[in-house]
Amino acid sequence: MTLTPEIIAILMLDGLFLFFSSIAFVLSLKLYWSWDSEATTLLQYRLEKESYLVGLIIKYIFMLKVPLFLFFIYTCDTLSGIITGAMCAAGVVNSVDFGLFLLLFKLLNLYLFGFWLLLHVRDVESELQPYVRQKSLFFGIAFFFFVAEIVLEILFFTSLNISKIVSCCGTLFSASTQSSLSFLFLMENWMIVSLFYASFILMLVGFMVKNGAVYLFSNLLFLFFAIVSLILFFSTYVYELPTHHCPFCLLQSDYYGVGYFLYAALFLGTFYGICGVVIATLTKGFILRAMRFSLFFNSLYVVMVSAYVVVYFLKNGVWL
Amino acid sequence: MKFNLYLLEFALFSLIRKGAKTLFVFLILTFLIFLLASVLFISDAIKHELNVSVAHLPELTLQRLQAGKQVNVPLKRVEPLLEIEGVASVIPRVWGYYYFKVAGVNFSVVGIDAFEQSYKESLQKVVDAYDVKALEKESGMIVGAGVKKILEENYYQDFFNFVTADGKWKRMHIMGSFNADISLQANDMILLPKKSAYEIFGMPENEATDVVVKVSNPEEIPTIVSKINQLYPDMRVVTKEDIRVSYQNIFDYKSGFFLSLFVVSAFTFFMIIYDKLSGLSSEEKREIGILKALGWSMDDILKERFYESFILCFGAFLLALALSMAYVFFWEAPLLRSLFVGYSTLKPSFELPFYFNMPMIVLLFLLSVPVYIGSVMIPSWRAAMLDADEVLR
Amino acid sequence: MARSTFFLIGFFICLSFFVVVEFWYLYSTRSMTQEAVNKKALFIAHVGLPDLSLVGETRYVRHRSLSDVFSIFGDSPELLEYFPSTFVYHYAPYVSTSAGRVEP
Incomplete structure (x- = not known):
């Protein structure tokens, strides 16, 4: 176990989050069991006030989780200087078996909390607060994911061993058969890239015809193919190296931290695309706005990654 | 969340109205963030200083361990080491501690080959007022600023009498002192000819303290290390990379200085704020009652409270940042400095190079502001929950 | 806008300005020089x-x-x-x- 100020900060905030989210969890369960907007009892009156606290706590956690996610990646990046063999966050994250799960949980929780907040905004717009029970139940479930994330994070930092030799991203994301992601490399590059653009075109079509289902489906596809194509194809153009397929090195300052912008655009775009549409169909409203947001960020992402390829081709006259 | 200027104004008035309470919280918060920022500034600057110097180290340092203790290396090992492919040069070194009893301080004494031309030229660049000839006579030495000061205090103006291992006196002349730019590295150092160093330490002349190896191609380092390990199993090889890695976590945050400095105080602060804000005075209760009666919603009161705490902690954050920069870099961190320099009387000047990185500020922000906002969250909700009729009755 | 709001904004501007000036001063005079x-x-x-x-x-x-x-x-x-x-x-x-x- 190594303690650096960064890790202390993350663990301390985890402790705070756990404390506050447990309060929100208990209140959510209470709200779910006994919420009755028709009732005029003292209990209902109290519950209405407690639902405020739940909203407050979740807003607080979400506001901090977003920068903390980036900070976590940054911490892993700095730790890669200490851990033997690691050259970027990929090696550090993979130095424990569940590192990848931790990262997935973190992303999933960002989506879940964001979803909750969108639902909350819809809920408090109406004086009747029609979705209190739904959102309480939703948080009741999301809480377990959140706790899992925190537990994994604490385990992750306590089991980091600086003398253990880990693989660097060059071997983790290589085409050799031993690497964990080798199955991805079975697909041809042109196939993945055309699927990526195809899903984007499908999204455009979904936006034109204002069809929520098509749009939602295309966003899910887009998220998946964007990440796969980033690892397989686009990252090589950022690094200008045909053999380097790492989604984490993008975040380093050698590449001007372009990864932070790429991932922000991708996750914001797909978040609005997926959650926005789901909420809109659940509560009937503001679908167009969510779609516009989503399309803007997704297009931004597509333009950014394509620009790398085009600029490389213009500069060097060849494809990688 | 829409921004409401009137709410902001109200928050400001409310802060002013609370006067002493606001000031108290503001000062404590500023002090805590200031303390934290200063520690981070100092440790980052020291790390930066170390990282600059580590880049220019020879690639490998070889120590001989015997029965778990570091012992001298026989000079006859130099030749076989030189024969290893890829090794550019092998330099046996003589260096060690010299305890100056009168002042109770330790000097780091390093022996050098004074006759090499390249040595003289580069030494000339880091030493003020230095006479090459004197070193050649083997009775001259170059001292760090701290050593010079200590010696002067003990009436050694231009020479110093070492007591050798045999108990004899060995007189060395002070030929110059190191430039102020390298005082962090050289403050307690004495550089003298190798022969004198052997005499002072009482070491046999066919031995060396340790051996440094220069390797021209860094790619070959692992191979060379394994070859050395095979050739001399009793030698430990410390690579430049090892040292660089060890500097990444040079500060022992685990054994508590940082943890006890910050986490405990942060949680104490959390408790103080929580306690102070949960106990609502009857006046505050009346205020909230009136606001509610005037038609303020719970949301408005919560927002107003949020503005209040944000003004307070953001102001404290900026003020603490400004103060800590001045404290560390202008005033050289009095009091806090003693954490980092120990209690030896041979203290270097604490003029750290200014080093600033954005992630440190983010770290500082994450360690301070969320804790404060978190601690006011539940008390302000409690206050906002009060009912007009209950309070005003 | 009330006078105290001006005061608040002024306070924050002054403080930020002070931080920036101090930072700039330290950066230009106290950073490690190439010579060092x-x-x-x-x-x-x-x-x-x-x-x-x-x-x-x-x-x-x-x-x-x-x-x-x-x-x-x-x-x-x-x-x-x-x-x-x-x-x-x-x-x-x-x-x-x-x-x-x-x-x-």
Whole structure:
């Protein structure tokens, strides 16, 4: 176990989050069991006030989780200087078996909390607060994911061993058969890239015809193919190296931290695309706005990654 | 969340109205963030200083361990080491501690080959007022600023009498002192000819303290290390990379200085704020009652409270940042400095190079502001929950 | 807008301005100059002792990178933390890789 100020900060905030989210969890369960907007009892009156606290706590956690996610990646990046063999966050994250799960949980929780907040905004717009029970139940479930994330994070930092030799991203994301992601490399590059653009075109079509289902489906596809194509194809153009397929090195300052912008655009775009549409169909409203947001960020992402390829081709006259 | 200027104004008035309470919280918060920022500034600057110097180290340092203790290396090992492919040069070194009893301080004494031309030229660049000839006579030495000061205090103006291992006196002349730019590295150092160093330490002349190896191609380092390990199993090889890695976590945050400095105080602060804000005075209760009666919603009161705490902690954050920069870099961190320099009387000047990185500020922000906002969250909700009729009755 | 709001905004602007000016001043006058870096490089390249002379109480803190675990232990087995500075400075990880296991 190594303690650096960064890790202390993350663990301390985890402790705070756990404390506050447990309060929100208990209140959510209470709200779910006994919420009755028709009732005029003292209990209902109290519950209405407690639902405020739940909203407050979740807003607080979400506001901090977003920068903390980036900070976590940054911490892993700095730790890669200490851990033997690691050259970027990929090696550090993979130095424990569940590192990848931790990262997935973190992303999933960002989506879940964001979803909750969108639902909350819809809920408090109406004086009747029609979705209190739904959102309480939703948080009741999301809480377990959140706790899992925190537990994994604490385990992750306590089991980091600086003398253990880990693989660097060059071997983790290589085409050799031993690497964990080798199955991805079975697909041809042109196939993945055309699927990526195809899903984007499908999204455009979904936006034109204002069809929520098509749009939602295309966003899910887009998220998946964007990440796969980033690892397989686009990252090589950022690094200008045909053999380097790492989604984490993008975040380093050698590449001007372009990864932070790429991932922000991708996750914001797909978040609005997926959650926005789901909420809109659940509560009937503001679908167009969510779609516009989503399309803007997704297009931004597509333009950014394509620009790398085009600029490389213009500069060097060849494809990688 | 829409921004409401009137709410902001109200928050400001409310802060002013609370006067002493606001000031108290503001000062404590500023002090805590200031303390934290200063520690981070100092440790980052020291790390930066170390990282600059580590880049220019020879690639490998070889120590001989015997029965778990570091012992001298026989000079006859130099030749076989030189024969290893890829090794550019092998330099046996003589260096060690010299305890100056009168002042109770330790000097780091390093022996050098004074006759090499390249040595003289580069030494000339880091030493003020230095006479090459004197070193050649083997009775001259170059001292760090701290050593010079200590010696002067003990009436050694231009020479110093070492007591050798045999108990004899060995007189060395002070030929110059190191430039102020390298005082962090050289403050307690004495550089003298190798022969004198052997005499002072009482070491046999066919031995060396340790051996440094220069390797021209860094790619070959692992191979060379394994070859050395095979050739001399009793030698430990410390690579430049090892040292660089060890500097990444040079500060022992685990054994508590940082943890006890910050986490405990942060949680104490959390408790103080929580306690102070949960106990609502009857006046505050009346205020909230009136606001509610005037038609303020719970949301408005919560927002107003949020503005209040944000003004307070953001102001404290900026003020603490400004103060800590001045404290560390202008005033050289009095009091806090003693954490980092120990209690030896041979203290270097604490003029750290200014080093600033954005992630440190983010770290500082994450360690301070969320804790404060978190601690006011539940008390302000409690206050906002009060009912007009209950309070005003 | 009330006068106190102006005061607040003024306060924040002044404070930010002060931070920026102080930062700029320190950055331009107190950063490590290239000349100093060169001098340090020359010195370190010849002397070959990497650690800073901030702490001089013991060899294993002053020359932390080049000490061995038994010289840390040497003062007395019970008094591993004999000097306060050992609370601040961690020994080099290659001296001992994990607690309880000693790998000199």
